Amino acid sequence: MANMKGIYKRGLAVLFLACLLLGTMMVQAVIQAQSYGRLINYVGIVRGATQRLVKLELQRQESSEIIQYIDSIIEELTGAKGPYDLPAPQDEQYQEDLLEMERMWGQVQEHIYAYRMGEEEEAEMLALSEAFFEQANDTVFSAEEYSVRKNRTLLGVCVALLGVVAVIWLLIFWSASRKILFLENTNKELNELARKDPMTGAYQIEAFKEEAQKLLDTGADKKYAVLYTDFTDFKYMNDVFGYTYGDSILRQYGEILGESLREGEIYGRVSADHFVILMYYKEKGEAASRQRKADQRIIKFMHNSYDKQSVPTCCGICCAEDVVETLLIDNLIDNANFARKTVKNGTNPNYVYYNESIRIRLREEKNVESRMLSALENHEFTVYYQPKVELKTGRIACAEALVRWKTSDGAVISPDYFIPVFERKFLIGQLDQYVFEEVCRWLKSLLDQGREVLPVSVNVSRLQFYDLDFVSRYVEIRDKYQIPPRLLEIEFTESMVFDKEELLIQIVKQLKKEGFSCSIDDFGKGYSSLSLLKSIPIDVLKIDRLFFVESEDKGKDAAVIEGIIDLVKRFHIQTVAEGIETWEQVEYLKHIGCDFVQGYVYYRPMPEEEFEQLLEQQ
Incomplete structure (x- = not known):
């Protein structure tokens, strides 16, 4: 494993250097192409300007400025420093054509001066001009041929280097894939061990x-x-x-x-x-x-x-x-x-x-146990609300609906007592719907009074997800009270994912289509797999309080929390930290970019009347 790690690091270094070299050569190729293009262009200028010069001279219009201009170009082409920044290719054919063009230019100048003095015939001037034009053409073609050869060579080197980079990248990808596969297999083995009782193997x-x-x-x-x-x-x-x-x-x-x-x-x-x-x-x-x-x-x-x-x-x-x-x-x-x-x-x-x-x-x-059914019918269950505080603003942004059993004699029964019984007796779906409707009723009363209304999340059990009419029933209840979809969030526990993931994805998509927000509750309490976040289109991830309990290795806990928050942000998923009880935890979560906090450090669950007063104060 250590050897593979060394190979991987060396491969990355070679890949970096190869990419750097490839980039340098590509830049060089561009610069070289530009310089050769400029060279060809100026040789062409000499060719055209000479034709223009001879034409003017034959019309008895002396043009010493053009002569000086052509002189300056030819001087720089033959190696002198000049304002045009022209290259001097060390190509035998090009140098031979260039020297011949320089010699013929001297002849052209002599014939121009002779023509001005009346010592030269027009026909001789024209003949020499045509000969110079042909030589200038040959020089242009020599420059072009040299430029093509050099660019072709450089292109070949770039292609070869690109092939090397591709091979190195494939090797690194292969190495990384093997490493990832090894880690996945190791993770599966560790998860399997964690799911078994260490004493009995069961x-x-x-x-x-x-x-x-x-x-x-x-x-x-x-x-x-x-x-x-x-x-x-x-x-x-x-x-x-x-x-x-x-x-x-x-x-x-x-x-x-x-x-x-x-x-x-x-x-x-x-x-x-x-x-x-x-x-x-x-x-x-x-x-x-x-x-x-x-x-x-x-x-x-x-x-x-x-x-x-x-x-x-x-x-x-x-x-x-x-x-x-x-x-x-x-x-x-x-x-x-x-x-x-x-x-x-x-x-x-x-x-x-x-x-x-x-x-x-x-x-x-x-x-x-039929008392539970009568309790539902007699509305002995009441909804409490626990606020969720937005860390950026420090204000209550939403709340979670929690159920309490308040009996006819005034006693309040903890959900830890009756929820398992409802689940065991398959009545939990009725209780879920009861709570959902109570929340809708309360939101409707606030909306009718024109008071501030914040989104509320409601929990649903795994049994609800096996009910094919679950989504339509919830939509019916919501629409009955005319509640805007943005005010309702459906929470389901992480453990549901491992029951029937495909069914869960289907249900969540239906809920999203109907306008509900969706969240995973108690993430990390069971057998967390971050890969499920790419499959299930949730809006909110609630990190279980288990991550915030004091442990022997705070560094590892922090690394896990920060890793989760950093990853889900990439999926545009908001995060809620549950069970937060200290301001030190609040400051830490704010620092690492957690969106919301829910816990006793801010508020305990409270009856709707108390929550209303809290919202009015805010």
């Missing part, structure tokens, strides 16, 4: 969901099942034998699960001793049978380790064919987990398939 849960969903989407010819497994009392092993031994069990279990998988199957670690597996089967019983063999191996490992102590595993299995809902990995995991819990509470053997009875229990759970 995918971390979010990465597992991403990969599993891809397999579900593309594996229509396979029968898939999700298994959710853990140990019945792993805490006992940690408490009795220590966490080091507990970790060794998890490490061994991860290795066993990995070895038991076939191509097209994956496994992940949810947390602690909880694992999920996506496998395919021909007969349903195959899933439990295969998992039982893997679990027997880990039990044997524990049995042979300490005092023959071991704890059994419990596993819930959800077959995709038993699910009536859309095949979303979250749904399958929840179902498998619910089946596993029936093992935990002692109502089933160690391997339980999600079935009709479990589905009924889930339906009962859904009824318990």
Whole structure:
């Protein structure tokens, strides 16, 4: 790698020198062409002026000024310094023709003076004039031929040098391409390692969901099942034998699960001793049978380790064919987990398939959670606004709409509590639309009152993007309240990109066509890829607060942030830094060209009444 780097640097140096030489030679060629053109021009002047002179003399109009003019040109052509800056080509034919022309010019002058004295006949003058004209022509042609030869030689050298430059450039391009390919492959490997649990080798849960969903989407010819497994009392092993031994069990279990998988199957670690597996089967019983063999191996490992102590595993299995809902990995995991819990509470053997009875229990759970639906109907959810401050002006330029659950008894429930439930129960789309309509209603009230109105961004969940009517529904709500499109921005999280990038691009283009602004939220929280910015026509990139948390290497963090901002500016994308809490961060972001800041350093999320007052004060 170091050798390639040296070659690359030397190649750049040679390319620079070659380009410099090529440029110098091209300039020289232009200057030389100009000088030779001037030479040919002045030899032609001598030829024409002599004809003019003889004609005037024959008309008895003496023209000593023309004689002096021709003399000055011929003197400079033959090597004397003069005002015309004429070159003196060292070409044998040209010098021979030039000397003959100089000699004949002397004869012409003698005949002119003789003609003036009446000692010369007109016919002799004309004959000599014609002979001089022919010689001057020969001199012009000699100069032209010499000029062509020199320019052709110089052109050949330039072409050869240009070929050298092209070869060097191709070599550098080839070297750089190999380096880029190497870096891309290394980056992929590092990303893959970052997505896996270092202890067990299993995918971390979010990465597992991403990969599993891809397999579900593309594996229509396979029968898939999700298994959710853990140990019945792993805490006992940690408490009795220590966490080091507990970790060794998890490490061994991860290795066993990995070895038991076939191509097209994956496994992940949810947390602690909880694992999920996506496998395919021909007969349903195959899933439990295969998992039982893997679990027997880990039990044997524990049995042979300490005092023959071991704890059994419990596993819930959800077959995709038993699910009536859309095949979303979250749904399958929840179902498998619910089946596993029936093992935990002692109502089933160690391997339980999600079935009709479990589905009924889930339906009962859904009824318990129906409070969420009634809360939507009773407008118990309220919208808070968190301002975004433009760093150039220090003024509020826009805001983000955030939802809070304010129950009938006045308690405010944090979104961290209810948002995951809405997502798990696939009600998040209804909540998104509820918030969007509340924002439109509020903007309409401000517009009707003639008050200041700033753009507002609203979040949408990944489930919205799977809804084919999503865009038309939002347009319908917007137009219902007659809100100008410039006042609404749609935010979606970075993680959506990795679900279905092509679908996301299609949706974003539809939103842009309808006049909405679009932004990526939480950039950097997941598995960021700057290459996606060239594919998705967004207007705003929100950099996740993760980048602004204190770390051991501030220099690297700063380099990443500055690199992101510098790149997206080239794509004409505005940047918003989220979660900013100190003025030191504000000054730094202002210095590196970030556009907006959102965070507690300026404002916390606030109810619409408080936000209205803030806007009036501004």
